[in-house]
Amino acid sequence: MQKPSIPKGTRDFSPEEMVKREYIFETIKSVFKKYGYLPIETPAMENLSTLLGKYGDEGDKLLFKILNSGDYLSNTDLTKINSTSPAAFSMQISEKGLRYDLTVPFARYVVQNRNDITFPFKRFQIQPVWRADRPQKGRYREFFQCDADVIGSNSLLNELELLQIIDEVFTKLGISATIKLNNRKILTGIAETIGQADRITDITVAIDKLEKTSFDTVIDELKERGLTSESIGKLVPFLQMKGTNPELIGQLKIALANSSIGLKGLEEIETIFKLTREVQVGINIDLDLTLARGLNYYTGAIIEVKANDIQIGSICGGGRYDDLTGIFGLPGISGVGISFGADRIFDVLNQLNLYPPTVNSSTKVLFLNFGEKEQIFCLKALLKMRKAGVSAELYPDPVKIKKQMDYANSRNIPFVIFAGTEEINSGIITLKNMTTGIQESGTIDTILKKVN
Amino acid sequence: MQKPSIPKGTRDFSPEEMVKREYIFETIKSVFKKYGYLPIETPAMENLSTLLGKYGDEGDKLLFKILNSGDYLSNTDLTKINSTSPAAFSMQISEKGLRYDLTVPFARYVVQNRNDITFPFKRFQIQPVWRADRPQKGRYREFFQCDADVIGSNSLLNELELLQIIDEVFTKLGISATIKLNNRKILTGIAETIGQADRITDITVAIDKLEKTSFDTVIDELKERGLTSESIGKLVPFLQMKGTNPELIGQLKIALANSSIGLKGLEEIETIFKLTREVQVGINIDLDLTLARGLNYYTGAIIEVKANDIQIGSICGGGRYDDLTGIFGLPGISGVGISFGADRIFDVLNQLNLYPPTVNSSTKVLFLNFGEKEQIFCLKALLKMRKAGVSAELYPDPVKIKKQMDYANSRNIPFVIFAGTEEINSGIITLKNMTTGIQESGTIDTILKKVN
Numbered sequence: 001m002q003k004p005s006i007p008k009g010t011r012d013f014s015p016e017e018m019v020k021r022e023y024i025f026e027t028i029k030s031v032f033k034k035y036g037y038l039p040i041e042t043p044a045m046e047n048l049s050t051l052l053g054k055y056g057d058e059g060d061k062l063l064f065k066i067l068n069s070g071d072y073l074s075n076t077d078l079t080k081i082n083s084t085s086p087a088a089f090s091m092q093i094s095e096k097g098l099r100y101d102l103t104v105p106f107a108r109y110v111v112q113n114r115n116d117i118t119f120p121f122k123r124f125q126i127q128p129v130w131r132a133d134r135p136q137k138g139r140y141r142e143f144f145q146c147d148a149d150v151i152g153s154n155s156l157l158n159e160l161e162l163l164q165i166i167d168e169v170f171t172k173l174g175i176s177a178t179i180k181l182n183n184r185k186i187l188t189g190i191a192e193t194i195g196q197a198d199r200i201t202d203i204t205v206a207i208d209k210l211e212k213t214s215f216d217t218v219i220d221e222l223k224e225r226g227l228t229s230e231s232i233g234k235l236v237p238f239l240q241m242k243g244t245n246p247e248l249i250g251q252l253k254i255a256l257a258n259s260s261i262g263l264k265g266l267e268e269i270e271t272i273f274k275l276t277r278e279v280q281v282g283i284n285i286d287l288d289l290t291l292a293r294g295l296n297y298y299t300g301a302i303i304e305v306k307a308n309d310i311q312i313g314s315i316c317g318g319g320r321y322d323d324l325t326g327i328f329g330l331p332g333i334s335g336v337g338i339s340f341g342a343d344r345i346f347d348v349l350n351q352l353n354l355y356p357p358t359v360n361s362s363t364k365v366l367f368l369n370f371g372e373k374e375q376i377f378c379l380k381a382l383l384k385m386r387k388a389g390v391s392a393e394l395y396p397d398p399v400k401i402k403k404q405m406d407y408a409n410s411r412n413i414p415f416v417i418f419a420g421t422e423e424i425n426s427g428i429i430t431l432k433n434m435t436t437g438i439q440e441s442g443t444i445d446t447i448l449k450k451v452n
Numbered sequence: 453m454q455k456p457s458i459p460k461g462t463r464d465f466s467p468e469e470m471v472k473r474e475y476i477f478e479t480i481k482s483v484f485k486k487y488g489y490l491p492i493e494t495p496a497m498e499n500l501s502t503l504l505g506k507y508g509d510e511g512d513k514l515l516f517k518i519l520n521s522g523d524y525l526s527n528t529d530l531t532k533i534n535s536t537s538p539a540a541f542s543m544q545i546s547e548k549g550l551r552y553d554l555t556v557p558f559a560r561y562v563v564q565n566r567n568d569i570t571f572p573f574k575r576f577q578i579q580p581v582w583r584a585d586r587p588q589k590g591r592y593r594e595f596f597q598c599d600a601d602v603i604g605s606n607s608l609l610n611e612l613e614l615l616q617i618i619d620e621v622f623t624k625l626g627i628s629a630t631i632k633l634n635n636r637k638i639l640t641g642i643a644e645t646i647g648q649a650d651r652i653t654d655i656t657v658a659i660d661k662l663e664k665t666s667f668d669t670v671i672d673e674l675k676e677r678g679l680t681s682e683s684i685g686k687l688v689p690f691l692q693m694k695g696t697n698p699e700l701i702g703q704l705k706i707a708l709a710n711s712s713i714g715l716k717g718l719e720e721i722e723t724i725f726k727l728t729r730e731v732q733v734g735i736n737i738d739l740d741l742t743l744a745r746g747l748n749y750y751t752g753a754i755i756e757v758k759a760n761d762i763q764i765g766s767i768c769g770g771g772r773y774d775d776l777t778g779i780f781g782l783p784g785i786s787g788v789g790i791s792f793g794a795d796r797i798f799d800v801l802n803q804l805n806l807y808p809p810t811v812n813s814s815t816k817v818l819f820l821n822f823g824e825k826e827q828i829f830c831l832k833a834l835l836k837m838r839k840a841g842v843s844a845e846l847y848p849d850p851v852k853i854k855k856q857m858d859y860a861n862s863r864n865i866p867f868v869i870f871a872g873t874e875e876i877n878s879g880i881i882t883l884k885n886m887t888t889g890i891q892e893s894g895t896i897d898t899i900l901k902k903v904n
């Protein structure tokens with residue numbers, strides 16, 4: 001019989017992996033809570049009408065669609081099937097899809113529950129999402145997002161708060177990281193200034209590649225995208241700007257002097273930098289004009305976080321959007337949010353081995369099983385252990401001690417207790433420290449103190 | 453524009469619901485851990501080959517199937533579609549399905565990872581499952597299971613441990629409950645004794661209804677199912693047995709005297725009762741011959757838990773299975789497990805209002821926002837609060853104080869801090885207890901002590 005398997009791009013998590021992942025989720029969650037964010041969860045399945053058209057054509061293709069249950073073909077005109085596109089046919093046999101991210105379900109949630117929500121609404125959400133991407137190293141078809149958003153407030157204090165949260169999360173996890181910060185309004189200002197206000201997408205797509213490719217390639221791409229030589233000539237100084245954050249802001253103030261939206265973006269970013277200094281945000285924050293992620297809906301701040309000590313994609317990202325809920329009929333509510341990529345953070349911690357020693361999955365104490373008569377004694381001792389909050393277990397079968405010790409070793413159980421007939425009669429049991437090999441004897445109460 | 457909605461049978465969880473659910477999950481998880489169970493998680497999607505045929509014909513129909521991505525119709529012979537059954541056509545366009553329970557994925561996990569697992573393997577798993585059932589009150593299409601299983605040990609100490617876990621979980625949650633206990637071997641013994649060894653399914657399906665329907669209806673059903681009058685006559689005394697656990701066991705020992713498997717079942721159940729007395733399991737445990745759940749794979753103990761103070765289906769169930777992994781090519785590994793129904797437990801706690809007062813979702817302290825100048829003071833005070841572990845926030849916009857107080861009230865935030873120009877200049881800020889209405893003044897450090 002063939003060994004069973006799981007769908008490509010998905011993963012099982014073993015106990016060892018689970019405790020590490022829980023450590024990550026708990027760290028993020030505890031910071032979210034400390035800043036007053038509230039948890040919500042949404043269903044894995046959403047109506048396709050909620051999901052389609054929200055992630056671009058490419059995103060629509062990557063949605064996992066769920067076959068209607070029951071006699072789902074009865075409403076389908078099968079005579080036309082050969083002239084129907086797969087996408088159109090899908091719509092006839094499927095009306096639900098798996099969550100693709102946490103942002104669109106959140107927007108849907110806010111609109112659906114608008115009358116019960118007090119704004120500003122600070123919510124966090126930690127759940128898996130699914131994408132039918134081609135699986136590759138570090139990219140999965142089921143992966144976890146950890147989102148925090150504030151919706152219903154324009155204040156830049158929200159941006160500050162999210163930067164503080166990023167700082168605190170990565171400090172707690174021991175990951176050295178850098179925040180890249182940009183502002184959509186600055187990008188709009190640049191497009192205006194070079195006389196190409198309507199070409200902002202072309203411009204940012206090209207700029208975005210500056211990090212990965214050469215300056216000349218970017219220029220070529222801009223030409224291919226149909227930008228005039230004149231506007232490319234005006235863009236070049238922006239691409240070549242270098243310096244500290246204040247230096248960059250200084251240069252941009254001059255270069256964007258004629259764009260009111262550009263200046264507004266600069267003012268916002270200056271305020272954010274000022275606030276982060278006031279509250280001593282420790283993480284390095286760089287103004288980065290090449291940052292344009294999620295351009296489709298970001299309208300203000302754009303945030304991305306990179307780990308310093310390891311080559312890996314962004315480990316957190318986000319930004320401000322002014323009309324996320326508009327797509328569901330509730331326009332004009334501004335929000336700002338971030339999303340931690342739990343799977344990449346997991347990879348970073350694994351590769352740099354940054355887990356504290358307390359992150360382990362083991363039971364603390366194993367009672368060896370010497371037989372039926374000894375069991376009752378051990379069961380009663382276990383009651384005491386567990387009452388004191390010590391995780392403890394009795395090996396369930398009276399098999400050879402060697403096998404039981406092997407179990408303790410492979411489970412990384414730090415303490416083993418010997419309570420055979422002799423020990424039980426004398427009331428003095430033996431505790432073995434599996435790390436040091438040292439054995440100690442005592443009553444159950446003394447032993448309990450040693451392991452607690 | 454139409455208000456967006458979610459698929460029928462699914463739910464959003466609001467912050468208030470989330471904290472209550474987390475309380476349930478954390479309670480169950482902490483008990484699992486104390487008894488040495490290790491967490492695993494499996495993907496939401498499994499290959500249909502893993503899922504199909506494991507839950508009976510009805511179960512197969514209730515699986516949510518996922519449409520293959522990409523050009524999924526290319527491998528489909530569309531000319532034959534009209535002569536193809538929906539089920540057969542589904543198999544051509546879908547090869548993955550959503551998890552239907554946690555038991556089959558666990559069996560698949562064990563077989564797939566058999567070389568890395570140390571047996572006995574004690575695992576717990578808390579994840580949602582999906583069933584295309586007709587939604588109705590208390591029955592959802594997405595719901596959560598909390599499973600604990602021991603696999604690779606025949607010892608009845610495992611059954612004991614699971615009963616202890618049930619006792620401890622419901623004691624911690626404050627739910628008064630009763631465990632019903634039966635043994636598949638006793639049911640087999642009864643079938644043998646009445647001369648209908650091969651009709652155990654018919655017999656148990658009928659017996660199972662004794663609780664909900666009249667004695668005569670059950671007898672009619674047995675006749676309909678083709679049992680002879682003679683065997684029904686022999687079965688009647690079993691259906692009419694009454695008494696305490698020891699009385700029932702006494703009667704059964706006589707009635708099953710000629711069935712070795714029946715006697716074995718009685719011996720097992722006697723041992724379990726004896727062990728529960730030794731370790732003083734507090735919850736009431738009743739031997740219940742009508743209990744036959746999950747008959748298809750249970751081979752020993754059968755467990756079900758009912759809440760005493762409320763009419764609702766079982767809130768936990770489980771049993772011993774001797775060959776769960778056999779379906780995936782690893783025969784002969786015995787296991788025993790239980791599953792807590794988190795959604796029903798949620799309903800019980802809600803209806804009986806059993807949440808401790810500490811279960812709430814609020815931030816502890818809200819700083820009112822008086823304007824830009826005051827913000828910096830508050831931001832720095834917030835640093836101190838959060839450093840001390842107090843969840844605290846600053847209202848992000850300097851809007852009317854009335855609106856900010858409304859926010860605090862609707863969020864159930866217990867403390868509000870006034871730090872306007874006057875307070876900041878004097879260094880003495882004001883704390884308002886939103887429950888009592890009492891106001892106190894002091895430095896940030898004195899105030900911090902009051903809220904911590």
